[in-house]
Amino acid sequence: MSAPVMVGMQLPDVDVWSERVTVALGQNPSLFTGPGTNTYLIGTGPERMLLDPGQGVPGYLPVLEHAMQRSGCQRLQEIVLTHGHPDHIGGVRAVRERFGPLRVSKFPWPEVDAGFADLELQTLSDGAVLRTEGATLRGVHTPGHAPDHLCFVLEEEHALFSGDNVLGVGTTVIPNQNGDLGQYLGSLARLLALEPRRIYPAHGPLIEDGVAKLREYIAHRHERERQILAVLERGPSEVMEIVRSVYAAYPQALHTAAAQSTTQHLRKLEREGRVRASAGDPLAARWTLT
């Protein structure tokens, strides 16, 4: 799950983005995945890491094999996951059926991981280092979009695999269930402090200036917060009223996703003591400035 505004964007199925990064498109375009999940072959040797094997759609394996041929990758070393959302972990079983029982590692999220007990998931903690010929990955725990989210610094390029935290186009959905906007903003600040050059996102095209994109993402959230507060300054409002005002330029089909982001902003403001809700259910409540 990522960015609803990427609908219709086209990317090549296979692309070589650096001497150690080849992308294979996950073949799962949708309202929430844009062109599909970017799956990455990482390294320079005959055996490489696969970061995020996509959603598990049948058309993906031939694309992955094409990407391996094109980049000179003869075998997969292991599978590494940015997080446990279905468009990232869903393809693991099909890849293992094709290439054998590869090691799969991720940051733990017990509720999700329980559904993948057959994979014998290996734990990656914050700061975990993974190595293959020509590439070193360092995990950075970046919760907010998902509690188990890891980004990975690619040390050799001072670059970042950003998962769903930063996207090639559009913005990240912070789901009401298990998402946390406050944590997400903390994660963006942590990534900015790393001053990455390139960002390799989980959806959409390569980002050449990582620092500029992170600054843009942080500014975007602050602007949304300002817009939501401006609506409440005019009087108490329900979430959907705020959405119709703030997201007036977006198609109505996206308003449900926008309601999640808006609710996340309101919850963050509520924790900060700046707004309050008239009822426990955030969608049914009227929200007021304190």
Ligand SMILES: [Zn+2]
């Ligand atoms: Zn996700």
